[in-house]
Every structure is written in C-alpha cells, then in structure tokens.
Amino acid sequence: MREVRIGLIGFGNVGREFVRQLLAREHIIAERFRVRFNIAFIADSRGVLYGTPTIRRDLLEKALNVPRGAVSSLKGGVRGESACSAVEKVRPEAVVEVTPSVYDLNTPALENVDVALENGADVVLANKAPLALRYEYFMKRAASLGCRIFFKACVMAGTPLVDFIMYGLRGREIGSLVGILNGTTNYVLGLIEDGLNFREAVKRAVVEGYAEPNYATDLEGIDLAAKASILYSLSMKPISINDVIIENKIDESVEEIVKNARSKRLKVKYVAVLLRNEAPRVKLVTLSEEDIMARVKGVQNCVKIRTLDESEILLMGPGAGRRVTALTLLSDLLLSVHKIWGGGNQAWKK
Numbered sequence: 001m002r003e004v005r006i007g008l009i010g011f012g013n014v015g016r017e018f019v020r021q022l023l024a025r026e027h028i029i030a031e032r033f034r035v036r037f038n039i040a041f042i043a044d045s046r047g048v049l050y051g052t053p054t055i056r057r058d059l060l061e062k063a064l065n066v067p068r069g070a071v072s073s074l075k076g077g078v079r080g081e082s083a084c085s086a087v088e089k090v091r092p093e094a095v096v097e098v099t100p101s102v103y104d105l106n107t108p109a110l111e112n113v114d115v116a117l118e119n120g121a122d123v124v125l126a127n128k129a130p131l132a133l134r135y136e137y138f139m140k141r142a143a144s145l146g147c148r149i150f151f152k153a154c155v156m157a158g159t160p161l162v163d164f165i166m167y168g169l170r171g172r173e174i175g176s177l178v179g180i181l182n183g184t185t186n187y188v189l190g191l192i193e194d195g196l197n198f199r200e201a202v203k204r205a206v207v208e209g210y211a212e213p214n215y216a217t218d219l220e221g222i223d224l225a226a227k228a229s230i231l232y233s234l235s236m237k238p239i240s241i242n243d244v245i246i247e248n249k250i251d252e253s254v255e256e257i258v259k260n261a262r263s264k265r266l267k268v269k270y271v272a273v274l275l276r277n278e279a280p281r282v283k284l285v286t287l288s289e290e291d292i293m294a295r296v297k298g299v300q301n302c303v304k305i306r307t308l309d310e311s312e313i314l315l316m317g318p319g320a321g322r323r324v325t326a327l328t329l330l331s332d333l334l335l336s337v338h339k340i341w342g343g344g345n346q347a348w349k350k
C-alpha cells in the first residue's frame with residue numbers, strides 16, 4: 001500500500017467535502033489503486049490542525065463538526081499558525097489548495113502554492129486565482145522543482161475538461177473554444193428568459209442556492225474571465241486574467257437583450273470566447289435555438305472546441321458543486337500519485 005501524506009489548505013465547503021469523500025472512499029481507493037491518502041494538516045484562516053504524524057479518522061470526523069475558522073481549536077491545533085508554516089514543518093507530498101479565489105497579487109494562495117512547490121509538493125487546486133494570475137510563473141516553477149500542478153477542479157469542476165485538453169487532445173491544436181462556464185449566470189439568464197426581471201432572477205438564484213451571497217464575481221464576469229485565462233494558458237499561450245476582455249456584465253441591461261433575442265427566436269448566453277492569437281473575451285452571445293449550446297440549462301456547463309484539424313468537439317456536464325469538486329480533487333491527487341504529468345504546457349515538462 002502506498003501511503004501519501006497530504007496537506008489541506010482551506011476548510012470551507014470544498015475542503016470539508018473533500019475530507020468527507022476521502023473518508024467515504026478510503027477503502028475503494030485502497031482496493032483499486034493501492035493508495036492511502038493521509039492528511040497531515042488542515043489549515044483554515046485562523047490556524048492549523050496537525051496530526052501525529054497524520055490526522056486520525058476520529059479527529060477528522062470531529063473537525064468536520066467544528067464551526068468555520070475553528071479547526072485549530074481541536075487537540076493538535078495551533079491557533080495563529082499559517083498554512084505556509086505547516087507546509088514547511090510537514091513537507092507533504094501533495095498540497096490541496098481550496099482557499100477563496102481572490103484575484104489580487106496579495107492573495108495568500110500565491111504564497112501557499114510557492115511554498116508547497118519549494119518544499120517538493122505537487123499542488124492540487126480548486127482555487128482559480130494562482131493560475132489565473134500567474135500561470136506561466138507557476139508552471140515553470142513547478143517544472144524546475146520537479147513538481148506538478150493539477151487544476152481540473154478550477155474549470156468545469158465536475159467535468160474533466162482540463163484532462164481532456166491536456167491528455168485527450170495532446171498533439172492536436174485548439175483553434176477556438178467557446179464555453180458556458182459559469183453556472184450562476186447561466187441560471188440567472190434562464191430565469192430572465194422565463195420572464196423574471198434581473199433583480200428577481202438574482203434573488204431567486206440566491207434563495208435556491210445557485211448563487212453565492214457574494215455573487216458579484218459571477219455577474220461581473222470575473223469568474224468567467226479567470227476560467228478563460230486558465231483555458232487560454234493551457235491550450236494556446238500563457239496569459240493572466242488581466243489580459244481577458246470583459247465585454248459584458250450581467251445586469252439590468254440584459255433584460256432588453258433577452259427580450260430582443262426572444263423576438264427573433266434566439267437565445268442569449270454568457271460565454272468565454274477563446275480564439276488563437278486574440279485576447280480571450282467574456283461576452284453575451286445570441287445563438288439559434290437549434291444550437292446545442294443554446295439548450296444548456298441552469299448550472300450545467302458546456303464547451304465547444306474547434307481544433308485546427310477542423311474537428312468540432314462538445315463537452316457538457318456539471319461545472320461546480322462541492323461534491324463533484326471534491327471528487328475531482330481526489331482524481332487529481334491520484335494522477336499525482338501515479339506520476340501522470342500535470343503541467344499545463346508540454347514544453348515545460350522536465
């Protein structure tokens with residue numbers, strides 16, 4: 001049995017579900033892959049919980065029941081300790097980074113990833129910020145240190161788009177990619193099409209749990225821009241979120257656009273558009289009702305990829321949700337253990 005020591009940074013919705021799924025699937029993973037993941041530390045915003053040397057199942061179960069920000073109040077916890085100190089002390093083989101996606105160079109996630117790589121750990125991300133801000137830097141840094149970064153949970157978290165591009169399309173070039181990659185805005189647009197006004201639609205999306213209370217990053221196109229930048233970096237050339245042009249936001253003006261489109265039997269979708277040799281864009285597009293992408297409902301995600309060999313490929317599936325995101329993190333951890341390369345550009349492979 002291969003025993004793998006991991007560190008978990010972030011213990012909110014996704015971090016906790018990751019632990020739940022790890023506990024629930026321990027036997028399956030051991031049986032099928034002869035691997036056991038042992039969590040050596042969990043960090044939240046207020047401190048770190050350490051194991052001796054890894055955190056036992058009963059303590060993990062207790063941790064799942066403590067309130068936010070209180071993981072270090074348990075036995076083995078160190079209040080005020082930072083995630084980076086934990087990485088340096090424990091030197092885990094892999095670090096799972098699931099702190100909030102904040103697109104600011106001061107976000108602690110950047111240092112978390114840097115320190116993890118410097119200490120020889122592979123990094124598994126659901127947090128989009130490190131690669132949206134500094135894709136090229138991190139990929140080169142990982143390659144030079146002999147580590148890998150896995151990020152399937154950052155875009156279309158429940159559908160293996162990143163693996164598809166990285167492994168499935170290896171050796172082929174993507175000419176264009178159009179994606180519905182933000183479930184919240186697709187859901188809100190759907191409600192506006194059903195006749196609700198913008199404010200009512202957003203309110204309903206929050207009440208039904210399809211929009212976070214802090215939904216501005218979705219409606220302003222920032223989440224979509226982050227995903228666009230990661231996909232562009234992966235499949236075309238490395239850029240930053242700041243290079244993405246946000247043409248439209250989802251606001252009151254959308255009501256009129258939807259109304260006009262409806263009168264022409266067209267559907268409005270909020271998409272990321274990636275064209276080789278052009279800056280990626282986040283914008284509203286109108287599609288014919290027959291277009292498969294026009295039929296993508298609610299929080300579903302969908303991408304249409306056109307390769308330079310003129311194939312059109314469509315991938316559709318869940319984009320987010322804590323359960324599928326946690327399972328995707330587990331999948332990436334298994335890729336890390338199996339030494340399946342996780343860099344974002346073949347040229348950087350060591």
Ligand SMILES: NC(=O)c1ccc[n+]([C@@H]2O[C@H](COP(=O)([O-])OP(=O)(O)OC[C@H]3O[C@@H](n4cnc5c(N)ncnc54)[C@H](OP(=O)(O)O)[C@@H]3O)[C@@H](O)[C@H]2O)c1
Binds near residue numbers: 102322
């Ligand atoms: N939810 C999804 O379906 C989904 C899907 C794909 C990707 N993602 C991404 O996954 C990440 C996590 O999402 P989430 O919904 O789990 O967020 P969340 O519930 O807000 O949890 C974030 C966690 O990070 C911790 N944290 C904040 N700053 C920290 C720091 N400096 N050091 C250590 N821990 C810190 C928080 O600590 P406290 O507990 O102390 O507040 C909290 O435990 C985000 O980047 C999100 O964009 C989410």
